[in-house]
Amino acid sequence: MSEQYPALLVVVPLLSALLISAAGWLKKRLCFPIAVVALGVAAYASIGLLIRVLNEGVIIYRLGGWPPPWGIAYYVDHLNGLVLAVVSVVAFINLIASQKSIEEEFPEKTGAFYTLYVLMVTGLLGIVVTGDAFNLYVLLEIASLTGYGLIAMGQKDRAPLASLNYLYMGTIGACFYLLGVGYLYIVTGSLNMVDIARILPPLYQSKAVLTAFIICMVGVWLKMALFPLHAWLPNAYTYAPSASSSLIAPLMTKVMIYVMIRLILTVFTPQFAFSNLAISNSIVWLAVLAIVMGAILALAQTNLKKMLTYVIIAEVGYMVGGAWLGNRAGMTGAILHIVNDALMTLCAFMVVSNIVYKVKGYAFEDLKGLLRKMPFTMGAFVIGALSIIGVPPTCGFFSKWYLISGALKAGHYGFMVALLFSSLVNVVLFFRVLEISYYEPFSNHHVGDHHPEPMAEAPLTMLVPLIIVAAGLVLVGLYTGDIVNHIIQFAIPKGIV
């Protein structure tokens, strides 16, 4: 059974999506349970897969038994084993937490929504698990197209336009990637990542390979919204329905970061990306720009959800910069931040879901008095905020530690200053939100007999997953040592020191 985990990961959600679609016509009540089972199986399989990788090392699974480079191979090592576990667990937790808000926001379309949701998770898991560069493109399109759909189901006046904008940019990004893969295919005649990496070294000087690399990177950057290619993201994520944004925001950008790291580490090899090209330094400066601009733009927002979207743009800069520092500490930080940022973004967006569910809004003025009305939700928000700021023992601190450590080792002080700057800006961002929910509306508390507003928390099905995620932020932080020593350390090739 466990030999089939790589296939189960993708096949079970894929078939379940069809089933949900059918159930949507016949019996709406069944949609949610099927989705839960499908993503539960995926989560179980991915964790099982991670454990197998930890015990046995790299796993190569040939779909249909066809040998590469002709057949599609799934290739699971420590890097994507970890990312798979994160993606599937995040998608699963968010699914459970979102049931209420999905049923409230579009009671008529639950079937369609769950179908798209599960299909998107299929796409994301597929992108991560596949060892085939072209197959990755196909799955990328599955994840993207479903993503456009999930976003377009949001606020009637804004979401379709935001989604269309995302569709244009996303399609361009995917096409760039495809074009790059095409170049690679022309020069190597292979689509299998490991195979390409084997054939490439003598071709490192080739202009075609260089073009392929640059085009692939630009495509991936577009999809991950690296500044200045970010303009599609804030509106798309803000106007999406709660359940979609808390799925897409934590996962889509992180999966694209994974693709970038996979291209650097496996397909083109670090030797080519860092040594032959000698563009790492400029790309880290690009990341610095992303961090600083993300932080500044976030400061200018007046609603919580949009503010968080700009925080994501800054976080993308963290990971791109860390990966391109070209040393072990930076790469460790980038990979660790994929895990941590997925969790903390999930936490923040789940908080937004809860607030929207109870308050019907996420503008700053809707947040007044929330600390008293929704103490548990806001408590989770505080933990998420601390993690995004980077306060120990939450996990955000430790990935930032590795990133700054990498910056110091590489002598890239600009990146270090940008990270510290962004931490400080995050303090301002999140405490501004907390201030509004804590102080306002002002009342005379000195008078002993004032009557506080009663508590009005989100339902337990939304609250419990949120609290689990918030607790997870601290736990993952405390287990950083184990995650790095047992997983991430093996995900980075020995050549990188």
Add this chain to the structure above:
Amino acid sequence: METIVSIKPLLAVLVSLLVVPILVSSRAPNVREAWTFVAAAAKFLIVASMVPTILNGAEIVYTVAEVIPGVAIKFRVDALGMLFALVSSSLWIVTSAYSIGYMRKLKEHSQTRYFCFFAFALSATIGVAFSANLLTLYLFYEMLSLATYPLVTHHQDPEARSSGRKYLLYIVGTSIGFVLPAMLIAYNLAGTLEFGRQGFLAGTGSKPLMALLLVLLVFGFAKAAIMPLHSWLPAAMVAPTPVSALLHAVAVVKVGVFSVVRVLTGVFGTEQLLALNFSPFILLAASVTILVGSFIALSQDNLKRLLAFSTIAQLSYIVLGVGLLSPKGMTGGMLHIAMHAFGKITLFFCAGAIFVATGKKNISEMTGIGRRMPVTMAAFFIASLSIIGLPPCGGFISKWYLVLGSLEAHQMPILFVLLFSSLLNAAYFMPFVYKAFFCAPHEAMFKNTVEEAPMFCVVPLVITALISIILLFYPQPFFRLASMMVQAITGT
């Protein structure tokens, strides 16, 4: 040196955190406060139970998790940490009693939140005291900043909001902006963050780099309120008085100086500081803070603000003592952590008691208060003697050792600073005390009847005032702990 592995330090940290859920869920205030006392007593007993081991020259360690290669979240109880933990955990019991009197009499809102975050803050304080390395210390330092924010801004009015902003800006701004990068640079230099007898940074970098790190770390721990990063402390006085008393005279500010002392002794090491000749810089920063702080205190009319500036000055005594890098000076500095704590908390208790009983905050409105509240003002008098550094109070010993230390280090200007500052202390406390008791009948602003604050307010301040006196005659175990620590550092 003998090292004992024991879970006690972790328990001492966690015990007040564990009680938080009970505090939240208790409906009746009396039950809630009873649990606060249980937690405070348990914490004190756990800390006290480790005292004999420490006095025997052993150390207690406990590792929670190794989070970064070579750096763990780890506790190590040594003499200095024990001294600080003993002071703060014992004073929490007293302050809890005082809080009951103060908060109930003033019918303050959100008392459950208040007691919860108090417990939370004490966990963090003990965590700092027992930290074995810079990362653990930083962790609990940040935790303390966040736990005290809701306490400082308890009133939730626009004034509290602006003070809260200032508080965060200074405290969190410096810890992220200064301490975090310094810590990373130090880690990259030394490969460890573990406090060592001779400092883990000894001999790892060039002098300019060390100077940079020293500046970042000394000013980065802004809770120590070394000028120019002091002005959060007067702003934080908007908090209810028990918060000012325990947190802004003992826990928070002492965590700041404690961190600075750890930086000087455990990160850089006294020998290296001597070799690099950094002592004058530390002494200068501390002296300026002492003198300027005292001068500003002279001009304050609001009693709590006066106490705040007095605290700013007194904190730098501790930095000054350790900065002298002479055994006697360091002993005096460390001892001052305890001596100042008991004196200053009494003064804050008195200020709060006066506010509870009369609603007055300004000194100019308190003429003749001694006749109305004789017990409170007697305690105030005793405590102010301790702060000035006069017998029969504990403050005398620490100041005596500071003076000896400055002679030992051949720092005559410091001697002048210490003596002049004592005069300034007397100049801002004594006129108030004098006017409280001796004023012409027409000046008196209160009726000639004794009407004290509630018992829950008065008894704690009498206790702390008495302890201030007792500490002169029986300064143990604080004196023993301070001299053990100095011995361990200097090897003499």
